[in-house]
Amino acid sequence: MAKSATTRFASASLPPRFGAALGALCAAILLAPAAARAQGAVKSTHGDWEMRCETPPGASREQCALIQSIAAEDKPNVTLVVIVLKTADGKSRLLRVIAPLGVLLPAGLGLKVDATDVGRAGFVRCLPSGCVAEVVMEDKLIEQMGSGQNATFIIFNTPEEGIGIPLALGGFRDGFSKLP
Numbered sequence: 001m002a003k004s005a006t007t008r009f010a011s012a013s014l015p016p017r018f019g020a021a022l023g024a025l026c027a028a029i030l031l032a033p034a035a036a037r038a039q040g041a042v043k044s045t046h047g048d049w050e051m052r053c054e055t056p057p058g059a060s061r062e063q064c065a066l067i068q069s070i071a072a073e074d075k076p077n078v079t080l081v082v083i084v085l086k087t088a089d090g091k092s093r094l095l096r097v098i099a100p101l102g103v104l105l106p107a108g109l110g111l112k113v114d115a116t117d118v119g120r121a122g123f124v125r126c127l128p129s130g131c132v133a134e135v136v137m138e139d140k141l142i143e144q145m146g147s148g149q150n151a152t153f154i155i156f157n158t159p160e161e162g163i164g165i166p167l168a169l170g171g172f173r174d175g176f177s178k179l180p
Contacts, residue, residue: 047171048167050066051064063088065085067082067083068082069082080100080153082095092137098130102157116144145172145176147173148172150168152164153165
């Protein structure tokens with residue numbers, strides 16, 4: 001992660017060895033119909049976070065993620081899906097955010113935890129379900145989210161128009177500690 005006056009959220013792409021299992025889990029979570037996702041996929045709830053688990057095709061064990069879907073307070077049709085997970089080998093922790101299509105890609109995704117500006121992450125790809133920003137979570141970001149009350153993700157429609165989307169962090173520390 002790049003360091004400056006504020007810690008920057010650095011965009012990261014997954015190493016090839018993580019791609020298949022993680023891609024299958026995220027595709028299943030994002031592309032499954034809402035009714036199918038609600039049936040049997042939620043393993044536990046931690047505050048506003050849900051832990052969803054499934055065994056991706058070809059995987060030897062279940063993969064779980066903390067997930068929260070949030071909407072902008074003043075624009076309820078603008079939603080984000082926030083996914084936190086540990087990679088299959090347990091060596092990395094990822095924060096993946098799916099923003100709506102039409103978001104201004106060069107501006108990236110901003111993040112504030114309580115009053116602290118964490119920085120920005122770049123979007124790495126767009127899918128039919130939205131555009132994806134992802135970062136490898138360092139210990140400092142995990143601690144900030146675990147001890148914080150609220151996070152605000154910022155997306156841009158134009159260079160001048162940022163939309164702040166609030167995320168409740170209650171339950172994050174407990175849910176994160178229970179991720180397999």
